[in-house]
Amino acid sequence: MRIKFWQKTLAALLVVGVLPIAFVNAVSIQGTRDRLTELGVTNIRERAVSTANAIDSYLQGPLGDVVLVSKLPAVIAYAQNVNDPDLRRAAREVLAAASARSVNYESIAIVSIDGTISAASITTDEGTNVRFRDYFLNARAGLSYISDPSYSVITNKPALFFSAPIATTSGLVVGVARMRANLSGIWDLVEADSGSVGVGSHGFLVDDYGIRLAVSETKGHRAQAESLIYKPIAAIDPEVAKKLAADKRFGQKTPDQLVLDPLPPLKDAIDRQADSATLAYNSGSAEQRAVAARMHTKPWTYTLAVPLATYTSSADDSTVSVALAAAVGILLAAIVSLLLTRSIVGPLRRLAGQAQLMSSGTVDIETAAFEDVKGDDVTHEVATAFDRLGNALRYYAATRGEAPAGDLR
CATH class of the missing domain: 3.30.450.20 (PAS domain)
Known part of the structure; x- marks a missing residue:
């Protein structure tokens, strides 16, 4: 397929003007985008x-409080004798006081060694067996423990459980101090x-x-x-x-x-x-x-x-702007190439057509002229050259007394 002159001109304008600018802007925007992301x-x-x-830091607070509760004399005394009502009453008082330290503390309790809640800041918790819970098993083994959020078997709502072993002065674990805290914190x-x-x-x-x-x-x-x-x-x-x-x-x-x-x-x-x-x-x-x-x-x-x-919205907006600018640049390049080629090619085509007519004998060589074809400097030079050629042919024909040869028609 033959590539037309205006297409070549458009390609030249794009390669020399639009594409380098678009490329530089694209690289610059990508660099900006990467820096914004970083x-x-x-x-x-x-x-x-x-x-x-x-x-x-937040988790350390309740854990520290339940460890403190596990070391209180009233708590240790009751854990060793869970059937004593006076010791239970004293234990409930210190448990209630500890529970009041934060609105996130729902309940603090003493769990007997068999896994049954024997005393609590909320008395309705008492009697519940939690021996299957990780927080009880770990504390009974002598470890302070923070559970993952789990549904309470008492409230049926998700909560955090903090626990610590209750031990005698000899180190014997006699129970577990347990705190139930909501997840609000x-x-x-x-x-x-x-x-x-x-x-x-x-x-x-x-x-x-x-x-x-x-x-x-x-x-x-x-x-x-x-x-x-x-x-x-x-x-x-x-x-x-x-x-x-x-x-x-x-x-x-x-x-x-x-x-x-x-x-x-x-x-x-x-x-x-x-x-x-x-x-x-x-x-x-x-x-x-x-x-x-x-x-x-x-x-x-x-x-x-x-x-x-x-983070990258400003760079993304610039990308859109560059794309629009490139589209406008391509459109302008197309318009310029069409106008430019039309101003050059149109007159040249007319010159070529008139020369073709003269060479075929359709136009009398004595009356043929090219200088009236308007165009740019190059077109004018071509027209002048054709006129000189016509003058030379007329002179040749006049001096020889014969018509121009057939191959010059």
Whole structure:
């Protein structure tokens, strides 16, 4: 296929003018976008680590209080003789006083060595057997313990449980001090990250099995909290599922009834036990950048995520502007090439047509003229050259007394 002159002109204008400018701008915008992303990730990391540390610090408070309760003389005395009503009365008083230290403390209790709650700040808790709970088993073994959020068998609501062994001066464990605390303290910290580092930013806390324990979406929607948490980021191992079911972690639900909300990059970070990890994933149609920070008090991971467009929107807007400018540049180049080629090619075509007529004898050589064809300097020079050629032919014909040869027609 023959390439026309205007197409060549357009290609030249694009190669020399429009494309280099578009390329330079595209590279510059991508560099700006990368720097904005890097700055955003740094900002996210600082906030994520800060919130993870805040949750760590918060957990130490209730744990310290329950350890303190386990060492109170009235508590130790009653744990050694749970049938004494006077000792029970004294124990209830100190338990109620300890429970009043925070609005997040729902109940503090003494659990006998057989797993039965024998005295509590809320007397309706008494008589409940919790021997299957991890917090009881660990404390009875002599360890202070913080549970994962679990449904209480008493309130049937998710709660945190803190426990510590009650031991005699000789070190013999005679019972367990147990605290039940609501999740408001943790939820407050996680919800505070909603929009904290940009529009659309949100945080969520997962345990070492990848089960969501808190999400910032509960802000203003605490009534729907139970439908927003307990969503695993990956399938739960069957052996782990049995353990969670035995602990009644999810109340009447079993692990296989939980709604799976997969997030492979976070699962990989948890498996690697990285102190912090940068994640990139899609949520719906929005690309997300996130930082996962591992906690220390519990093997939990706090993740703060932000839509990438929150940081790169200015660069993205520039990309649109450059694309529009390139489109306008291409349009102008096309118009210029058409006008330019028309001003050159049109007159040249007329010259060629007239020369063709003269050579074929259709136009009398004596009357043929080219200088009346208007055009640019080049066209004028070509027309003048044709006129000189015509004059030479006329002179030749006149001096020889004959018509021009056939091959000159």
